[in-house]
Amino acid sequence: MNKQDKKGFRSGFVAVIGRPNAGKSTLLNTLLGQKVLIISDKPQATRNRIRCILTEERGQIIFFDTPGIHKPKHRLGEYMVAAAKSTLQGVDFAICVVDASVPFGSGDEYVLQVIKDSGVPCILALNKIDLISKDQLLEKIAGFAKIADFKEIVPISALQSENTIKLMDLIFEALLPGPMYFPDDVVIDQPEKFVVAELIREKLMNLTREEVPHSVAVVVDKMEEKKSLIKIEAVILVERDSQKGIVIGKEGNVLKEVGRLAREEIETLLGSKVFLELWVKVKKDWRNQNNQLRDLGYNLKDLKE
Numbered sequence: 448m449n450k451q452d453k454k455g456f457r458s459g460f461v462a463v464i465g466r467p468n469a470g471k472s473t474l475l476n477t478l479l480g481q482k483v484l485i486i487s488d489k490p491q492a493t494r495n496r497i498r499c500i501l502t503e504e505r506g507q508i509i510f511f512d513t514p515g516i517h518k519p520k521h522r523l524g525e526y527m528v529a530a531a532k533s534t535l536q537g538v539d540f541a542i543c544v545v546d547a548s549v550p551f552g553s554g555d556e557y558v559l560q561v562i563k564d565s566g567v568p569c570i571l572a573l574n575k576i577d578l579i580s581k582d583q584l585l586e587k588i589a590g591f592a593k594i595a596d597f598k599e600i601v602p603i604s605a606l607q608s609e610n611t612i613k614l615m616d617l618i619f620e621a622l623l624p625g626p627m628y629f630p631d632d633v634v635i636d637q638p639e640k641f642v643v644a645e646l647i648r649e650k651l652m653n654l655t656r657e658e659v660p661h662s663v664a665v666v667v668d669k670m671e672e673k674k675s676l677i678k679i680e681a682v683i684l685v686e687r688d689s690q691k692g693i694v695i696g697k698e699g700n701v702l703k704e705v706g707r708l709a710r711e712e713i714e715t716l717l718g719s720k721v722f723l724e725l726w727v728k729v730k731k732d733w734r735n736q737n738n739q740l741r742d743l744g745y746n747l748k749d750l751k752e
């Protein structure tokens with residue numbers, strides 16, 4: 448018998464939304480039980496709306512990981528925020544992830560307003576509770592309960608898997624009976640090339656500083672199987688010549704380390720030995736160029752449909 452034929456099988460669409468760096472991708476990796484999304488201590492790591500699928504005996508949840516909502520400073524930022532906001536149209540409900548270890552600010556207020564305006568019911572996940580005391584947490588819960596009407600407020604640590612099972616139970620409880628939308632072995636609905644490019648970008652983000660992490664894009668040009676090896680060619684785009692030097696590093700040491708770390712993870716992902724070739728190219732101010740953004744798969748028009 449298929450899972451969806453079973454009585455009581457529930458399914459639905461859930462947007463995971465919040466400010467940059469709140470822990471949205473970390474939470475999804477924890478709930479999915481595997482690393483499918485990239486994580487960085489630098490904000491704005493997630494640039495696209497990405498569907499991730501969790502299937503259990505009791506149901507299927509289609510999560511949307513979204514870029515952090517922030518004040519955009521370039522076209523790419525506008526795309527990211529528009530992608531996050533438009534995700535709220537057409538989902539059953541939202542999980543708003545808030546970093547409980549930082550003071551409440553106008554950024555949080557704005558996110559809550561966006562959710563309120565969408566009319567979508569919301570579960571608040573107060574994240575990073577491993578970094579605060581019990582008293583601070585109680586204060587936070589009381590504060591948030593006053594300012595918005597959440598379905599639930601759930602304190603969690605996405606990083607330490609604290610209370611995340613409880614959160615998952617609440618999500619399943621909130622879903623209605625429904626069909627299975629994806630086969631049960633699909634965890635992310637993005638092509639392999641996208642996931643590989645993201646893993647390379649994650650290493651770049653984590654090994655560079657200041658403006659550089661936000662100025663890089665990665666495109667996988669080629670992926671071909673050769674005997675027992677997968678050969679991957681990827682291009683790293685930067686915005687300025689000086690950034691090219693930083694990404695390559697002294698005697699190529701940064702690029703080598705990016706390649707080594709990315710290759711190890713890609714090998715685990717693909718279950719095969721990998722030969723990874725990385726090229727660095729300058730595309731001046733690509734984050735503000737509509738044609739460059741379109742080539743990279745970011746298109747504001749797509750979001751308005």
Ligand SMILES: Nc1nc2c(ncn2[C@@H]2O[C@H](COP(=O)(O)OP(=O)(O)OP(=O)(O)O)[C@@H](O)[C@H]2O)c(=O)[nH]1
Nearest residue numbers: 467468469470471472473488491492493515605606
């Ligand atoms: N201490 C602690 N750190 C966490 C927790 N959850 C996430 N982090 C850290 O917070 C940082 C941001 O995490 P991400 O999951 O990339 O955050 P995000 O909300 O997806 O970020 P954007 O891509 O900027 O929207 C990373 O350094 C994580 O390791 C948590 O529960 N506790």
